Amino acid sequence: MGEGRASDEPLELALYARDAGVAVGRADAVCFPGSGAEIAAAVRVARRHGRPFVARGSGTGLAGGSTPLGDPVVIVTTQMNRVLEVDAEACVAWVEPGVLNLDLSREVAPLGLHYAPDPSSQQACTIGGNVGTNAGGPHCLSEGVTSAHILAVDVVLPDGTEARLGSLAPDAPGYDLRGCFVGSEGTMGIATRIAVRLTPDPPCVATMLCAFDSVEAAAATVSGVIAAGVLPAALEMMDARITEAVEDFVGAGYPRDAQAVLLAEVDGLAGGVAAQVDAISSVARANGATLVRVAADDAERALLWKGRKSAFGAIARIAPDYYLHDAVVPRTKLVDVLRRVYEIADAHQLIVMNVFHAGDGNLHPLLVFDRREPGIWERVYAAGTEILDACIDAGGVLTGEHGVGIEKRDLMARMFSVDDLDAQARLRDAFDPDGAANPQKVLPRGSRCGELQRVPEGTWI
Amino acid sequence: MGEGRASDEPLELALYARDAGVAVGRADAVCFPGSGAEIAAAVRVARRHGRPFVARGSGTGLAGGSTPLGDPVVIVTTQMNRVLEVDAEACVAWVEPGVLNLDLSREVAPLGLHYAPDPSSQQACTIGGNVGTNAGGPHCLSEGVTSAHILAVDVVLPDGTEARLGSLAPDAPGYDLRGCFVGSEGTMGIATRIAVRLTPDPPCVATMLCAFDSVEAAAATVSGVIAAGVLPAALEMMDARITEAVEDFVGAGYPRDAQAVLLAEVDGLAGGVAAQVDAISSVARANGATLVRVAADDAERALLWKGRKSAFGAIARIAPDYYLHDAVVPRTKLVDVLRRVYEIADAHQLIVMNVFHAGDGNLHPLLVFDRREPGIWERVYAAGTEILDACIDAGGVLTGEHGVGIEKRDLMARMFSVDDLDAQARLRDAFDPDGAANPQKVLPRGSRCGELQRVPEGTWI
Numbered sequence: 001m002g003e004g005r006a007s008d009e010p011l012e013l014a015l016y017a018r019d020a021g022v023a024v025g026r027a028d029a030v031c032f033p034g035s036g037a038e039i040a041a042a043v044r045v046a047r048r049h050g051r052p053f054v055a056r057g058s059g060t061g062l063a064g065g066s067t068p069l070g071d072p073v074v075i076v077t078t079q080m081n082r083v084l085e086v087d088a089e090a091c092v093a094w095v096e097p098g099v100l101n102l103d104l105s106r107e108v109a110p111l112g113l114h115y116a117p118d119p120s121s122q123q124a125c126t127i128g129g130n131v132g133t134n135a136g137g138p139h140c141l142s143e144g145v146t147s148a149h150i151l152a153v154d155v156v157l158p159d160g161t162e163a164r165l166g167s168l169a170p171d172a173p174g175y176d177l178r179g180c181f182v183g184s185e186g187t188m189g190i191a192t193r194i195a196v197r198l199t200p201d202p203p204c205v206a207t208m209l210c211a212f213d214s215v216e217a218a219a220a221t222v223s224g225v226i227a228a229g230v231l232p233a234a235l236e237m238m239d240a241r242i243t244e245a246v247e248d249f250v251g252a253g254y255p256r257d258a259q260a261v262l263l264a265e266v267d268g269l270a271g272g273v274a275a276q277v278d279a280i281s282s283v284a285r286a287n288g289a290t291l292v293r294v295a296a297d298d299a300e301r302a303l304l305w306k307g308r309k310s311a312f313g314a315i316a317r318i319a320p321d322y323y324l325h326d327a328v329v330p331r332t333k334l335v336d337v338l339r340r341v342y343e344i345a346d347a348h349q350l351i352v353m354n355v356f357h358a359g360d361g362n363l364h365p366l367l368v369f370d371r372r373e374p375g376i377w378e379r380v381y382a383a384g385t386e387i388l389d390a391c392i393d394a395g396g397v398l399t400g401e402h403g404v405g406i407e408k409r410d411l412m413a414r415m416f417s418v419d420d421l422d423a424q425a426r427l428r429d430a431f432d433p434d435g436a437a438n439p440q441k442v443l444p445r446g447s448r449c450g451e452l453q454r455v456p457e458g459t460w461i
Numbered sequence: 462m463g464e465g466r467a468s469d470e471p472l473e474l475a476l477y478a479r480d481a482g483v484a485v486g487r488a489d490a491v492c493f494p495g496s497g498a499e500i501a502a503a504v505r506v507a508r509r510h511g512r513p514f515v516a517r518g519s520g521t522g523l524a525g526g527s528t529p530l531g532d533p534v535v536i537v538t539t540q541m542n543r544v545l546e547v548d549a550e551a552c553v554a555w556v557e558p559g560v561l562n563l564d565l566s567r568e569v570a571p572l573g574l575h576y577a578p579d580p581s582s583q584q585a586c587t588i589g590g591n592v593g594t595n596a597g598g599p600h601c602l603s604e605g606v607t608s609a610h611i612l613a614v615d616v617v618l619p620d621g622t623e624a625r626l627g628s629l630a631p632d633a634p635g636y637d638l639r640g641c642f643v644g645s646e647g648t649m650g651i652a653t654r655i656a657v658r659l660t661p662d663p664p665c666v667a668t669m670l671c672a673f674d675s676v677e678a679a680a681a682t683v684s685g686v687i688a689a690g691v692l693p694a695a696l697e698m699m700d701a702r703i704t705e706a707v708e709d710f711v712g713a714g715y716p717r718d719a720q721a722v723l724l725a726e727v728d729g730l731a732g733g734v735a736a737q738v739d740a741i742s743s744v745a746r747a748n749g750a751t752l753v754r755v756a757a758d759d760a761e762r763a764l765l766w767k768g769r770k771s772a773f774g775a776i777a778r779i780a781p782d783y784y785l786h787d788a789v790v791p792r793t794k795l796v797d798v799l800r801r802v803y804e805i806a807d808a809h810q811l812i813v814m815n816v817f818h819a820g821d822g823n824l825h826p827l828l829v830f831d832r833r834e835p836g837i838w839e840r841v842y843a844a845g846t847e848i849l850d851a852c853i854d855a856g857g858v859l860t861g862e863h864g865v866g867i868e869k870r871d872l873m874a875r876m877f878s879v880d881d882l883d884a885q886a887r888l889r890d891a892f893d894p895d896g897a898a899n900p901q902k903v904l905p906r907g908s909r910c911g912e913l914q915r916v917p918e919g920t921w922i
Contacts, residue, residue, distance in 0.1 A: 089793045134632065145632060147640075163884040167876070169789045169858040170821065171595065171606060173865045174873065174885045174903060175649075179608075179640035188636075203690040229664040229730060269690060271736025272729065279730055328630045332550045360631065397630040404634045412634065416625075423624040423892075424635045430891030431884075442635060 001038050005079075006031040016056065016074045022323070023064035023406045027054075028071040032079045036154065036162075036192030039075060043190065044160040046073040052436040055190040057098060057126030062324055063405030065133060065185045070439040075190060077128050083107050084193065091198040092151060092168055097128025097191045104196070113198040116143040119401065120309050128191050134183030136401035138234035138308070139265075141359040143199060145401065147182040154193040155181060158432035168195055180427065185403050186438035188431050202267035205233075206277050207301040210284040211258035211291035215239060215354075218260035219334040222358045224283040225264070226331070230276050234265040235359030239338075242311055242353040242366070249314035252307025253300070255291055262358065263308055311355040312366070319351070319368040323380050327388055329396035331361040340390045341365045348383040362400035363391065389414065404442045412444050421446075462499050466540075467492035477517065477535045483784070484525035484867045488515075489532040493540045497615065497623075497653030500536060504651065505621040507534040513897040516651040518559060518587030523785055524866030526594060526646045531900040536651060538589050544568050545654065552659040553612060553629055558589025558652045565657070574659040577604040580862065581770055589652050595644030597862030599695035599769070600726075602820040604660060606862065608643040615654040616642060619893035629656055641888065646864050647899035649892050663728035666694070667738050668762040671745040672719035672752035676700060676815075679721035680795040683819045685744040686725070687792070691737050695726040696820030700799075703772055703814040703827070710775035713768025714761070716752055723819065724769055772816040773827070780812070780829040784841050788849055790857035792822040801851045802826045809844040823861035824852065850875065865903045873905050 007013075008029045018024045028051055033039045046053045053073045056066040068074050080096035083104060087093070088111040095104060101122040105114040118137035119125055125135070131153065136145045143149070152166035166178030181188050212218040218237055225232065238246070238261050243254045254261055262284070266276040281292050295301040315322055329337045338354060345352035345367065356364040365387050369376050388398050388411060398408050398415055412421060425443055428435075468474075469490045479485045489512055494500045507514040514534045517527040529535050541557035544565060548554070549572040556565060562583040566575040579598035580586055586596070592614065597606045604610070613627035627639030642649050673679040679698055686693065699707070699722050704715045715722055723745070727737035742753050756762040776783055790798045799815060806813035806828065817825040826848055830837050849859050849872060859869050859876055873882065886904055889896075 090791050136632070147637070157884065161880060161883075163880040164878070165881070165884065167858055168856055169791060171597070171644075171789060171861055172858050172876070173644075173860045173869070174877070175645055175888050176608070176637070176640045176643070177884055177888065179637045180888075182637070183632075183634075184636055200688070200690060227661070229661060268733065269736040269740055271739070272733030275730040275732025275736075278732070328632060330551050330630060395629055397628055397633050399634045400632055408634070415628070415633070416635070419622060419624045420626070422622075423618065423626065423638055426891040427636050427638065427641075427888060430887040 001031060001033060001041055005033065005038070016076065017068060019059040019061040019064060019066045021062045021064040021067065021405065021407055023067045025068040026071060027068040027074045030074040030076060032076050034079050036156070039190050039192050040156045040160060040162060042073065042075050043156050043158070047160055047436060052439045054438045055128065055132065055186045057129030058100070058124050060121045060125045061129065061133065061403060061405065062326070063399065063403045063407040065403045065405035065441060067406055069406065069441070072439065077126060086111070088113060090168070091200065092195055093198055094193055094195050095127055097126060097131070097194060099127045101125050101127060101130060108198055112201050114201060115149065115196055116140070116199040117146045117149055120312065127194055127196065131182050131191055131194060132185050133401060133403035136357065136360070136362060138236055138357060141235055141357065142231050142233045147179055149197045150178065150182050150194060151197055152195040153178060153181055153191045155189045155191050157189040158434070158437040166195070185405060185442050187428060187442055189437055204270045204273045205265065205267040205301070206273050207295040207304050208264045208277060208280060209254065209291065209293045209304055210262040210264065210289045211255045212260045212262070212287070212289055213258070215260045215338055216335050217287045217289070218262050219338070219358070221262060221284050221287045221289070222334065223331060224287060225280050226359070228279050228283055230266070230279050232264045232276070232280070232359060233267045234263070236263040236308055237261070237354070237356055237358035238263070238308070238311065239354040241351070242315070242355045245314040245318055245353070246307045246311055248317060250306055250310045252303050254307055258290065263304055308355070315353060315366060315368050319370050321369050321371045323367045323369070323384060325363070325365045325384055325387055326400050326402040327363050327391035327396055327398055328400040329361045329363060329391050329394045331359070333394040333396070334358065334361060337363065337390055337394050337396070341387055344383050344386045344390065348379045350379060350383050357400070360400070361396070406441055409442060410444050462492060462494060462502055466494065466499070477537065478529060480520040480522040480525060480527045482523045482525040482528065482866065482868055484528045486529040487532060488529040488535045491535040491537060493537050495540050497617070500651050500653050501617045501621060501623060503534065503536050504617050504619070508621055508897060513900045515899045516589065516593065516647045518590030519561070519585050521582045521586045522590065522594065522864065522866065523787070524860065524864045524868040526864045526866035526902060528867055530867065530902070533900065538587060547572070549574065551629070552661065553656055554659055555654055555656050556588055558587060558592070558655060560588045562586050562588060562591060569659055573662050575662055576657055577601070577610055577660040578607045581773065588655055588657065592643050592652055592655060593646050594862060594864035597818065597821070597823060599697050599818060602696055602818065603692050603694045608640055610658045611639065611643050611655060612658055613656040614639060614642055614652045616650045616652050618650040619898040627656070644864070646866060646903050648889060648903055650898055665731040665734045666726065666728040666762070667734050668756040668765050669725045669738060669741060670715065670752065670754045670765055671723040671725065671750045672716045673721045673723070673748070673750055674719070676721045676799055677796050678748045678750070679723050680799070680819070682723060682745050682748045682750070683795065684792060685748060686741050687820070689740050689744055691727070691740050693725045693737070693741070693820060694728045695724070697724040697769055698722070698815070698817055698819035699724070699769070699772065700815040702812070703776070703816045706775040706779055706814070707768045707772055709778060711767055711771050713764050715768055719751065724765055769816070776814060776827060776829050780831050782830050782832045784828045784830070784845060786824070786826045786845055786848055787861050787863040788824050788852035788857055788859055789861040790822045790824060790852050790855045792820070794855040794857070795819065795822060798824065798851055798855050798857070802848055805844050805847045805851065809840045811840060811844050818861070821861070822857070867902055870903060871905050
């Protein structure tokens, strides 16, 4: 690896000891490979010296997925930020893992193409990190999450060998290892090159804002729109508190007196867009919408989206800290679960705000607080755990797009039986019998049948 | 297992010695479990007696995927044909693996729902078999193939243990073992219960027939329609020979003088459907379409589809035997590959017909012949191999929806490197170290690094 590409300076190690979540770990060394060959070399050197390794992009993850545990070598992909190849006709690009999500869309924009998954962190997060967490975003409602946009991945497996998973043509035969790698949070190795599917820009787009007197009316509109045969490109909900915070922050033109607002986007041929706007308007009005507005031009569209995407910045004006949760519930249970979320926050004397991918049932309850308040962390953790329990009890899952990481590892047993987790552990053991790739993440200790008996206390895989 | 649920009668064994493909194997015993517990029992009994096992639905597969090799117990799921549970609000049904594809859609039709993947064999094939091959169908262009419609699977793993893969809520955390199981062709165990996603019937549907003077013009229309921002529900192509055979057989109203016809279906809100019909008509006319017709009513729509779905029956009037291939090429390479397919058939003095999922680039070259002609099989095999080679050379894959089975196992090395196949073999070994689940299928011998040295000649995994 070239000069200056590896370091064990204490300041550098401290910088890479955590991601944007709360868990803090400890890196043994950090390196910045410039090529796939250097990633492979980093993995092999780490393994030769008995060290595990962790892949890391921009560190925007909220679940501790790239937090170094078990004294690993942190392999940072941010230097590998080139779009290597674009085939506009086939709508495919090969990219390095450190390319930023929004940079990719910007680069292919002149071709009339974009990369569809658009997490709120898209200005900062990397495609490699998106692959690791199987990231979502507002426009994943109609387009599908990251896995639907990754055709193939060239990877360095945990033992340092290399392989291509998937294929440029759809539906490659054999096991869908590509699909397993996407969302594996760095536990199956590191991507060195990623073939992404590019999506043609739609000929016509309309963005709508609907306001309601109750969260229930907004949620009923979400169900009603889907039932009417409309699958919007995006369908986002914000509650009163977050709407007000956003209005104070960026002045997006959201109504301050609404209990809930929906942001809906539809796209396609002009005639189809008009039909969808009419259908959504009808459903919203039937559910008592107090406002239905279609953005008049691109500037107004951009402002409506700026409000939504600034939500997490906006809350800094209310309290210095926040804990953002991520869970999915069946769309039909949205109202019940939201009510329960407010109750839980009240019981712990916490402020909760909700801004989320309503069409997908992907909730993002956001607890705001001041960490200097004594005993506050205990209340925040307790409320968070109860919120996730409520989501799982409603038939949901404990993460939609942020990943399990270290944050939710020990909650996996709430969702999966011992047998289910054992099946997952078999795959992990098949690719990483020594637990060298991102150790202590995703699967709880005890995932393997009989493991608690077999593995000496204090050993993690 | 109950009385009459297992047999080793020679006639019975002969019946289950093959699927609808050409490979013939040999079953050691055949059984017909009536429940998930009986499937698990069958697997455990087989394993206790040192026998491998093969799952089998209706046996409509064309790649020998359920052909018994290695003297296995054949576990037939056709007695397990109940729809167990339908949640119309959540659009989910739990079904047994032996439920026929079309029966499922018929059962949920009164609720305004259907099961989207619609293989041509949908009257006869089972959901369990669809899961095994990750089956496609005309309407998978917009809706995605089987994997996009399977939320969770309760499985008996090859060692007889049971687990649930996936989750009813979308995007379950952890490895996507559900996605690996779908398309694993019985090598990861047997599904006992399957949670399928049901799709709301669209409010409005239009079916169009376009005719062209050349295959090139039809293929250019396919690309042009997608480029215009329209993703039809289905986009099927038929060449002149198959069109004529279908017309003779069912009188679907296809023009006899066309060199190629396209069948396009669009759905959604009425306004959107009208816009898509206009866009497709414009693109077709710009490419010199000699006919653009929109079905006037449901009866005409049904007749147009009847033609497409009767294609394989129709060719029985031309020759007694056919060999149907299945490969995917990038949509941009359709014209080049089709030209090559005709050349290859000519060179081997064979008749080839093409009817296929054009929107997906999923080709189905159909070689028709009479098996009584001396030396014909050699020519059919040689032409088939050359056709698959041409598809792979164009950046395609060797099977779109029929699976690898035994038919294409030894061609896997044409697509995947030794390292790529080794990664696949690791997953197989993790779940089935003894090679007991559908032995000798999918992965070629030599998939594991160093295997040719390690495994004694004549042993298959």
